Amino acid sequence: MSIESATGIVKILLIILSAVFCNNVILVQFLGICPFLGVSRRVETAVGMGVAVTFVIAMASVFTWLVQKFILEQLGLEYLQTIAFILVIAALVQFVEMFLQKSSPTLYSSLGVYLPLITTNCAVLGVAIININKGYDLGTALINGVGTALGFLLAIVLLAGIRERMELGNTPKHLRGFPISLITAGLMAIAFMGFTGLITK
Amino acid sequence: MNFTDIIVPALILAAMGLIFGLALAFASKKFHVEKDPRIAQVREALPGANCGGCGFAGCDALAGAIVAGQAPVNGCTVGGAASAKKIAEIMGVDTVADEPKVAFVRCQGALGGVKLKADYSGVADCAAAADVAGGPISCRFACLGMGTCERACPFDAIKVKDGLAVVDREKCTGCGVCVSACPRGVIEMIPKKASIGVACRNTDSGKAVREICSRGCIACGICEKKCGSDAIKVEGGISKVNYENCAGCGTSVESCPTKCIVSFSKKPE
Numbered sequence: 001m002s003i004e005s006a007t008g009i010v011k012i013l014l015i016i017l018s019a020v021f022c023n024n025v026i027l028v029q030f031l032g033i034c035p036f037l038g039v040s041r042r043v044e045t046a047v048g049m050g051v052a053v054t055f056v057i058a059m060a061s062v063f064t065w066l067v068q069k070f071i072l073e074q075l076g077l078e079y080l081q082t083i084a085f086i087l088v089i090a091a092l093v094q095f096v097e098m099f100l101q102k103s104s105p106t107l108y109s110s111l112g113v114y115l116p117l118i119t120t121n122c123a124v125l126g127v128a129i130i131n132i133n134k135g136y137d138l139g140t141a142l143i144n145g146v147g148t149a150l151g152f153l154l155a156i157v158l159l160a161g162i163r164e165r166m167e168l169g170n171t172p173k174h175l176r177g178f179p180i181s182l183i184t185a186g187l188m189a190i191a192f193m194g195f196t197g198l199i200t201k
Numbered sequence: 202m203n204f205t206d207i208i209v210p211a212l213i214l215a216a217m218g219l220i221f222g223l224a225l226a227f228a229s230k231k232f233h234v235e236k237d238p239r240i241a242q243v244r245e246a247l248p249g250a251n252c253g254g255c256g257f258a259g260c261d262a263l264a265g266a267i268v269a270g271q272a273p274v275n276g277c278t279v280g281g282a283a284s285a286k287k288i289a290e291i292m293g294v295d296t297v298a299d300e301p302k303v304a305f306v307r308c309q310g311a312l313g314g315v316k317l318k319a320d321y322s323g324v325a326d327c328a329a330a331a332d333v334a335g336g337p338i339s340c341r342f343a344c345l346g347m348g349t350c351e352r353a354c355p356f357d358a359i360k361v362k363d364g365l366a367v368v369d370r371e372k373c374t375g376c377g378v379c380v381s382a383c384p385r386g387v388i389e390m391i392p393k394k395a396s397i398g399v400a401c402r403n404t405d406s407g408k409a410v411r412e413i414c415s416r417g418c419i420a421c422g423i424c425e426k427k428c429g430s431d432a433i434k435v436e437g438g439i440s441k442v443n444y445e446n447c448a449g450c451g452t453s454v455e456s457c458p459t460k461c462i463v464s465f466s467k468k469p470e
Binding site for chain 1: 214218
């Protein structure tokens with residue numbers, strides 16, 4: 001299947017499937033590895049982190065696209081993309097934190113410490129830059145952002161599930177903790193490479 | 202070199218930063234949430250190890266619960282009397298300070314050559330081993346020595362040595378995480394000032410204990426007779442120490458024929 005020849009709802013589905021499986025942000029593009037390894041000890045916290053990232057990436061996709069089109073491109077300052085996007089993402093995360101604290105204290109307390117941590121999640125910056133590099137329009141950028149974030153959620157929850165079981169396993173002493181997690185992540189990445197070519201550009 | 206090429210982008214970025222900053226300042230006023238200032242104060246008085254020994258997710262969660270009245274001011278066993286006193290001052294209540302406690306492993310089976318009833322080669326975890334026909338050791342009260350407590354301890358204070366969990370009394374903060382982690386209930390919290398402890402929980406008859414382990418309490422009652430201060434008694438097939446009365450003379454430790462009473466003033470053998 002090809003994204004470019006598809007239209008309407010099929011195109012949306014193809015972009016999401018491509019972002020979740022074929023171009024999984026962690027297991028294929030290797031972005032956002034830090035939270036992937038750091039917050040994947042329990043499924044519960046992994047889901048919290050995944051949901052928070054989904055929220056921020058969706059908003060960041062829209063805002064960075066607007067900043068790129070209406071500020072940077074108008075003034076011919078595309079080379080300031082990275083620093084401008086970091087500024088946007090940091091401000092956005094702060095704002096989202098304040099907004100959630102006021103409007104939804106339950107969601108705020110369940111996301112807890114993960115919300116401010118997202119500022120430094122390079123997957124957010126990565127998606128924003130990929131959106132621009134691929135020349136997506138605003139709607140496509142948003143869909144790609146949500147799809148990528150769902151891919152992050154899927155990968156981190158899968159790893160957390162495996163790690164919870166491995167805790168009880170008979171792992172050799174020198175491999176316990178991070179070494180076996182890295183090996184597991186590598187094997188998951190190889191498995192996800194199998195999706196390559198399912199959807200063409 | 203054209204300086205405007207540098208200054209203009211810098212000014213634009215500065216302007217963007219200023220706009221975001223102002224927007225955030227406005228948002229923080231608009232979305233301001235009244236928080237009890239005592240939560241931050243209580244959090245300061247807590248140790249901050251986030252061990253979870255109190256039963257809450259971490260020190261922040263306990264601080265919130267204390268201020269909300271859902272947890273006692275002395276809810277943190279790690280901080281002990283010092284932090285309980287500070288928190289009580291913040292909350293404006295009196296506190297009865299808990300005396301500091303320490304974990305104590307009530308078994309010396311591995312030292313006493315406790316008999317095995319089966320070979321176990323499954324998952325190296327006490328909970329899993331205990332699920333298989335009550336564990337591979339013939340004494341149903343014994344420490345299984347697979348280190349579930351060692352992995353649970355947030356302070357690196359309990360270690361399995363030669364098949365027996367050993368508490369490092371210097372490192373132990375008395376949080377009690379190991380007590381709930383142990384599937385057999387071998388670990389008990391005892392007052393830190395206690396000088397002796399009965400390192401066995403087997404309540405079976407003396408003969409039955411003798412058959413499986415040389416370091417078990419056989420409930421012979423010698424310790425009770427030798428003790429001059431009414432601090433140790435045999436009750437229900439096991440010696441029990443009354444820490445209030447114990448003078449720490451060490452007579453019971455020396456008199457115990459199976460050496461199941463241990464002294465904390467010197468290193469156990």
